[in-house]
Amino acid sequence: MVARARLHPRRQPMQARAQATVESILRATERVLVKEGYDGANTNRIAEVAGVSVGSLYQYFPSKEALVMALVDEHCDQMLGLMAQHVSESQDASLEVATRAFVRAMLHAHALQPELHRVMVEQLPRIQGFDKVRQMSAMAQALVMEFLQRHRARLRPANLELASFLVVYAVEAATHAAILEKPHALQDGELAEEISQLVLRYLLAGDVAPPESVQ
Amino acid sequence: MVARARLHPRRQPMQARAQATVESILRATERVLVKEGYDGANTNRIAEVAGVSVGSLYQYFPSKEALVMALVDEHCDQMLGLMAQHVSESQDASLEVATRAFVRAMLHAHALQPELHRVMVEQLPRIQGFDKVRQMSAMAQALVMEFLQRHRARLRPANLELASFLVVYAVEAATHAAILEKPHALQDGELAEEISQLVLRYLLAGDVAPPESVQ
Amino acid sequence: MVARARLHPRRQPMQARAQATVESILRATERVLVKEGYDGANTNRIAEVAGVSVGSLYQYFPSKEALVMALVDEHCDQMLGLMAQHVSESQDASLEVATRAFVRAMLHAHALQPELHRVMVEQLPRIQGFDKVRQMSAMAQALVMEFLQRHRARLRPANLELASFLVVYAVEAATHAAILEKPHALQDGELAEEISQLVLRYLLAGDVAPPESVQ
Amino acid sequence: MVARARLHPRRQPMQARAQATVESILRATERVLVKEGYDGANTNRIAEVAGVSVGSLYQYFPSKEALVMALVDEHCDQMLGLMAQHVSESQDASLEVATRAFVRAMLHAHALQPELHRVMVEQLPRIQGFDKVRQMSAMAQALVMEFLQRHRARLRPANLELASFLVVYAVEAATHAAILEKPHALQDGELAEEISQLVLRYLLAGDVAPPESVQ
DNA sequence: TATGAATGAGGTTTCATTCAT
DNA sequence: AATGAATGAAACCTCATTCAT
Numbered sequence: 001m002v003a004r005a006r007l008h009p010r011r012q013p014m015q016a017r018a019q020a021t022v023e024s025i026l027r028a029t030e031r032v033l034v035k036e037g038y039d040g041a042n043t044n045r046i047a048e049v050a051g052v053s054v055g056s057l058y059q060y061f062p063s064k065e066a067l068v069m070a071l072v073d074e075h076c077d078q079m080l081g082l083m084a085q086h087v088s089e090s091q092d093a094s095l096e097v098a099t100r101a102f103v104r105a106m107l108h109a110h111a112l113q114p115e116l117h118r119v120m121v122e123q124l125p126r127i128q129g130f131d132k133v134r135q136m137s138a139m140a141q142a143l144v145m146e147f148l149q150r151h152r153a154r155l156r157p158a159n160l161e162l163a164s165f166l167v168v169y170a171v172e173a174a175t176h177a178a179i180l181e182k183p184h185a186l187q188d189g190e191l192a193e194e195i196s197q198l199v200l201r202y203l204l205a206g207d208v209a210p211p212e213s214v215q
Numbered sequence: 216m217v218a219r220a221r222l223h224p225r226r227q228p229m230q231a232r233a234q235a236t237v238e239s240i241l242r243a244t245e246r247v248l249v250k251e252g253y254d255g256a257n258t259n260r261i262a263e264v265a266g267v268s269v270g271s272l273y274q275y276f277p278s279k280e281a282l283v284m285a286l287v288d289e290h291c292d293q294m295l296g297l298m299a300q301h302v303s304e305s306q307d308a309s310l311e312v313a314t315r316a317f318v319r320a321m322l323h324a325h326a327l328q329p330e331l332h333r334v335m336v337e338q339l340p341r342i343q344g345f346d347k348v349r350q351m352s353a354m355a356q357a358l359v360m361e362f363l364q365r366h367r368a369r370l371r372p373a374n375l376e377l378a379s380f381l382v383v384y385a386v387e388a389a390t391h392a393a394i395l396e397k398p399h400a401l402q403d404g405e406l407a408e409e410i411s412q413l414v415l416r417y418l419l420a421g422d423v424a425p426p427e428s429v430q
Numbered sequence: 431m432v433a434r435a436r437l438h439p440r441r442q443p444m445q446a447r448a449q450a451t452v453e454s455i456l457r458a459t460e461r462v463l464v465k466e467g468y469d470g471a472n473t474n475r476i477a478e479v480a481g482v483s484v485g486s487l488y489q490y491f492p493s494k495e496a497l498v499m500a501l502v503d504e505h506c507d508q509m510l511g512l513m514a515q516h517v518s519e520s521q522d523a524s525l526e527v528a529t530r531a532f533v534r535a536m537l538h539a540h541a542l543q544p545e546l547h548r549v550m551v552e553q554l555p556r557i558q559g560f561d562k563v564r565q566m567s568a569m570a571q572a573l574v575m576e577f578l579q580r581h582r583a584r585l586r587p588a589n590l591e592l593a594s595f596l597v598v599y600a601v602e603a604a605t606h607a608a609i610l611e612k613p614h615a616l617q618d619g620e621l622a623e624e625i626s627q628l629v630l631r632y633l634l635a636g637d638v639a640p641p642e643s644v645q
Numbered sequence: 646m647v648a649r650a651r652l653h654p655r656r657q658p659m660q661a662r663a664q665a666t667v668e669s670i671l672r673a674t675e676r677v678l679v680k681e682g683y684d685g686a687n688t689n690r691i692a693e694v695a696g697v698s699v700g701s702l703y704q705y706f707p708s709k710e711a712l713v714m715a716l717v718d719e720h721c722d723q724m725l726g727l728m729a730q731h732v733s734e735s736q737d738a739s740l741e742v743a744t745r746a747f748v749r750a751m752l753h754a755h756a757l758q759p760e761l762h763r764v765m766v767e768q769l770p771r772i773q774g775f776d777k778v779r780q781m782s783a784m785a786q787a788l789v790m791e792f793l794q795r796h797r798a799r800l801r802p803a804n805l806e807l808a809s810f811l812v813v814y815a816v817e818a819a820t821h822a823a824i825l826e827k828p829h830a831l832q833d834g835e836l837a838e839e840i841s842q843l844v845l846r847y848l849l850a851g852d853v854a855p856p857e858s859v860q
Numbered sequence: 861t862a863t864g865a866a867t868g869a870g871g872t873t874t875c876a877t878t879c880a881t
Numbered sequence: 882a883a884t885g886a887a888t889g890a891a892a893c894c895t896c897a898t899t900c901a902t
Contacts, residue, residue, distance in 0.1 A: 017902090018865060039254075042892060053867045058894060137392075162409055165397070166389050170413065173388030174381050181349075182380070194377055198385065201416040233882085257875055259885095268884045269877080279876060447881090448886060469684075472871060483888045488873065567822075592839055595827070596819050600843065603818030604811050607782075612810070624807055628815065631846040663861090687896055689864095698863045699898080709897060867899075878888075 006062035007069055022060050024050040029071050034115045038123040043067070068124060069132070075120055076136040082109050087143050095151045095203065100196045100211055106171055107192055110179040118180055140168050148203070156205045167199055174198070237275050239265045244286050249330045253338040258282070283339060284347065290335055291351040297324050302358050310366045310418065315411045315426055321386055322407055325394040333395055355383050363418070371420045382414055389413070437496050452490050454480040459501050464545045468498070468553040498554060499562070505550055506566040512539050517573050525581045525633065530626045530641055536601060537622055540609040548610055570598050578633070586635045597629055604628070667705050669695045674716050679760045683768040688712070713769060714777065720765055721781040727754050732788050740796045740848065745841045751816055752837055755824040763825060785813050793848070801850045812844055819843070 028050035032041045043064050047054045061067040086105045090098035110117055124133075145164040148155060157163040174195050178185060185191040193211060243265035247256045258279050262269045276282040301320045305313035325332055339348070360379040363370060372378040389410050393400060400406040408426060415423045458480035462471045473494050477484045491497040516535045520528035540547055554563075575594040578585060587593040604625050608615060615621040623641060673695035677686045688709050692699045706712040731750045735743035755762055769778070790809040793800060802808040819840050823830060830836040 015865070015902090021865080043894080044892080054894075055867055055896080056865075059865075062894095064893070157409065157412075159405065159409070162400070162405065165392070166409060166413055169388045169392045170385040173384045177380070177384045185377070190374065190377065194372065194374070194381060197372075198381055198413070198417045202413045206421075230882095236883095258877080259875070262885095270879085270884055271882080273877070274882070445881090445886070451886075473873080474871080484873080485875085485888055486886075489886075492873095494872070587839065587842075589835065589839075592830070592835065595822070596839060596843055599818045599822045600815040603814045607810070607814045615807070620804065620807065624802065624804070624811060627802075628811055628843070628847045632843045636851075666862095688898080689896070692864095700863055700900085701861080703898070704861075863900105863902080865899105865901090867897100869895105869897105871895080872893085874890105874892075876888100876890100878886105879884105880886090881884080 007066050008062070009066060009070055010058075010060055010062045018060075021050075021052055021056055025052065025057055025060065025067070026071055026074065029067055030113075030116055033068075033071075033119045033123070038068070038119065072120060072124060073132050075116070076132050079109055080136055080139055083140055083143060087147055090147070095154060096196075096200060096211070098147070099199050099203075100192065103171060103175075103196045103199070104192050106175045107178070107186060107195075110175050111186060114179045114183070117176070121176060137168065137172075140172075141165055144168055154205075155203050157203065163203065167202070171195060171199060233275075236265075236267055236271055240267065240272055240275065240282070241286055241289065244282055245328075245331055248283075248286075248334050248338075252334065253283070287335060287339055287347050290331070291347050294324055295351055295354055298355055298358055302362055305362070310369060311411075311415060311423070311426070313362070314414050314418075315407070318386065318390075318411045318414070319407050321390045322393070322401060322410075325390050326401060329394045329398075332391070336391060352383065352387075355387075356380055359383055369420075370418050372418065378418065382417070386410060386414060437493070437499055439491060439496060439500055448490075451480075451482055451486055455482065455487055455490065455497070456501055456504065459497055460543075460546055463498075463501075463549045463553070468549065473497070502550060502554060503562055505546070506562050509539055510566055510569055513570055513573055517577055520577070525584060526626075526630060526641070528577070529629050529633075530622070533601060533605075533626045533629065534622050536605045537609070537616060537625075540605050541616060544609045544613070547606070551606060567598065567602075570602075571595055574598055584635075585633050587633065593633065597632070601625060601629060663705075666695075666697055666701060670697065670702055670705065670712070671716055671719065674712055675758075675761055678713075678716070678764050678768075682764065683713070717765060717769055717777050720761070721777050724754055725781055725784055728785055728788055732792055735792070740799060741841075741845060743792070744844050744848075745837070748816065748820075748841045748844070749837050751820045752823070752831060752840075755820050756831060759824045759828075762821070766821060782813060782817075785817075786810055789813055799850075800848050802848065808848065812847070816840060816844060 025046065028046050029041070032046050032049055036045070043057055044054055046067070047057045050057070057067070061070060082105060083102075086102050087098075090101055093101065141161075141164045144167055145160055148160050148164060152160065155163070178191055178195075182191065189211075196211075240261065243261050244256070247261050247264055251260075258272055259269050261282070262272045265272070272282070276285065297320060298317075301313075301317050305316060308316070335348075356376075356379045359382055360375055363375045363379060367375065370378070393406055393410075397406065404426075411426075412423055455476065458476050459471070462476050462479055466475070473487055474484055476497070477487045480487070487497070491500060512535060513532075516532050517528075520531055523531065550563075571591075571594045574597055575590055578590050578594060582590065585593070608621055608625075612621065619641075626641075670691065673691050674686070677691050677694055681690070688702055689699050691712070692702045695702070702712070706715065727750060728747075731743075731747050735746055738746070765778075786806075786809045789812055790805055793805045793809060797805065800808070823836055823840075827836065
């Protein structure tokens with residue numbers, strides 16, 4: 001109801017035992033969140049599933065929201081790390097190759113824990129101070145824009161900031177929806193290729209050749 | 216959490232006064248939802264804002280979720296109606312003209328009540344049995360696919376179902392994000408044109424001319 | 431732990447039934463407070479004793495402390511009312527008669543619900559914003575000082591503010607301690623007379639005659 | 646609330662280091678009690694402020710109440726010691742000189758740690774089994790009565806027990822209230838003199854001369 | 861002896877829903 | 882039909898205390 005004051009982890013676990021506790025709490029939160037949804041999840045249940053007492057949960061997370069937030073942070077960091085890694089690996093690749101690699105990486109990332117990702121995106125209420133998701137978007141846009149700037153000579157759009165914005169949101173939405181609604185479409189490369197076409201044709205002047213003729 | 220037996224409106228309001236009551240409850244729900252979020256909204260507060268008693272609220276909506284669902288229904292119907300109208304109006308228009316009109320329509324639709332739309336998209340899908348939003352997506356895809364089929368001769372993608380899927384999600388995501396994060400970009404036509412380019416270049420072979428030279 | 435935001439009653443009961451509920455909650459609070467002490471009192475128990483549900487308690491009192499505060503307010507108002515009444519009744523009495531009447535009134539007031547008064551004074555923590563008790567002291571001092579000013583010609587102390595301060599605290603302490611530790615001493619008039627002597631001899635020059643010779 | 650079996654210190658600290666630990670725990674308790682009040686004080690916090698672990702705290706104090714009680718004991722012992730010392734020093738002094746010295750000593754004692762004393766008096770009596778404070782009162786009354794008996798020839802009150810009772814409570818209340826509410830009044834001797842007058846005029850027949858003419 | 865992680869009973873509070881008026 | 886007082890299950894969270902290391 002009211003903005004909750006404490007959203008950040010309460011203390012760093014110092015001993016190995018404590019780190020294991022924190023880990024088990026986070027994993028239990030995931031499981032409960034996926035199974036029961038955000039509204040169905042409650043701290044007593046999470047603690048029970050984690051095999052610890054509520055007290056231990058509150059020793060490390062000062063509120064239910066801080067707990068969820070920590071999970072979101074972890075998830076965002078994973079996603080961002082994956083994206084950054086792919087961008088840096090595509091340093092010298094052509095736009096076509098890099099884009100296709102990136103789209104496949106996104107599909108892969110979403111496919112890792114699709115149910116968890118769904119909960120993250122669909123159910124986690126936008127708690128006050130929950131800007132991590134927005135931050136992640138901003139960083140993703142920055143990464144993409146940096147990449148586009150290196151290739152700007154070949155690009156059609158003049159406003160690269162706007163282009164990054166559109167590309168990031170379009171790819172995220174398509175990837176996310178596909179994982180949830182068309183999981184079978186992940187097997188053959190059609191989905192990945194079509195998303196890549198969406199991006200490349202938007203960015204490049206002229207037609208975009210199919211992947212085999214480029215690679 | 217609780218048995219969720221009743222999700223549909225309890226009775227149709229017959230008299231004008233009753234209809235006014237229902238209307239004020241729905242509007243109050245909107246306001247509270249936008250201001251406090253789904254978790255912060257409670258039926259007593261909504262009734263208070265609506266200027267009626269909780270008892271009256273429960274006379275027309277058998278549960279909190281039925282109430283929220285009625286609002287979502289209303290909103291989806293509006294969006295779908297708007298889309299259907301544009302598709303039918305674009306019956307004889309070129310793909311270019313129709314797409315640009317559609318994108319502008321979507322931006323317009325999202326701009327009507329952006330905060331409410333945000334709550335709808337971000338917070339409400341998590342209610343169990345809330346497939347209305349998914350239904351809306353499905354219907355939107357059907358409408359778009361019908362449209363694409365009429366223009367299939369000019370289209371590059373072979374799999375029109377997949378194409379509709381991508382177009383609908385990409386446009387929705389871009390439109391939604393733009394309304395919330397780049398509200399100033401709505402003034403000039405740049406944003407609308409870039410989203411249109413995203414769609415058209417994906418769909419059509421060859422380059423896409425700017426709007427003025429086509430219209 | 432932290433200053434609690436809500437210390438004031440939540441709503442005024444409008445219907446007779448609601449007023450009865452509030453009344454029974456307040457009386458139950460008294461009983462539980464006396465029996466279990468402040469730390470032993472809990473809202474579920476109070477509600478149970480009151481014969482209502484916790485929900486009803488929280489409908490009228492937004493927090494445990496607000497509930498206790500309401501009781502303290504009520505008690506302070508009673509005490510102050512009693513004092514004011516006696517002061518006004520002693521309008522034309524001599525200092526000796528008025529003082530003796532006042533001391534007897536104080537003893538009487540403390541004896542009404544000695545256990546409750548003890549809890550009030552000894553156990554109710556000084557919650558932030560709990561200045562009602564201090565306010566009551568201030569008002570008592572004001573009443574006494576007004577009275578002293580009317581009799582200033584006969585008084586020894588020059589600083590009437592200080593005199594009021596000392597008289598109020600000395601009488602309150604003596605009365606309070608006597609009720610709790612020497613309840614038997616209330617029967618004969620010795621205690622009342624000695625407290626009166628304490629006050630009168632402090633205030634007046636020369637000796638103070640016993641009551642019978644004055645009245 | 647809970648069974649309150651253990652109220653006494655668990656063991657005597659033998660080594661210097663252990664004594665230092667106990668000392669730091671007691672001082673931390675003081676600080677936390679003054680800053681947060683009895684309800685806000687918790688053993689984990691106290692241990693943290695003391696710079697030791699909770700485990701160490703429980704090594705020396707078997708319960709929270711034993712800890713607080715040790716502090717109260719310490720405080721009472723200090724006060725009683727101070728009073729006893731003054732009484733013995735006033736062995737041969739006149740009633741007037743002894744009383745004035747005693748009142749000044751009380752004011753001085755209260756002024757040492759006024760905030761701590763406030764917490765002691767206002768918040769701690771509510772702990773069950775806390776008769777130390779009452780004991781102190783009883784001992785104070787005994788000391789005073791012994792003193793009065795030595796001077797009984799000059800005294801007006803016949804019931805010296807009652808007189809001791811009133812004098813002790815009146816002086817304690819006046820002193821305590823003055824420290825908290827009129828701290829500035831401590832500078833000049835007016836306050837001390839007026840309290841002394843309150844006592845002396847109550848005790849002695851006839852008027853009481855100002856201090857300079859007596860000493 | 862010291863540490864601090866872990867415990868869990870029990871407290872406060874909320875809010876969807878019911879029902880007497 | 883409308884009111885709003887009443888309900889109570891169930892959530893969140895604290896903190897005195899224990900105990901493995």
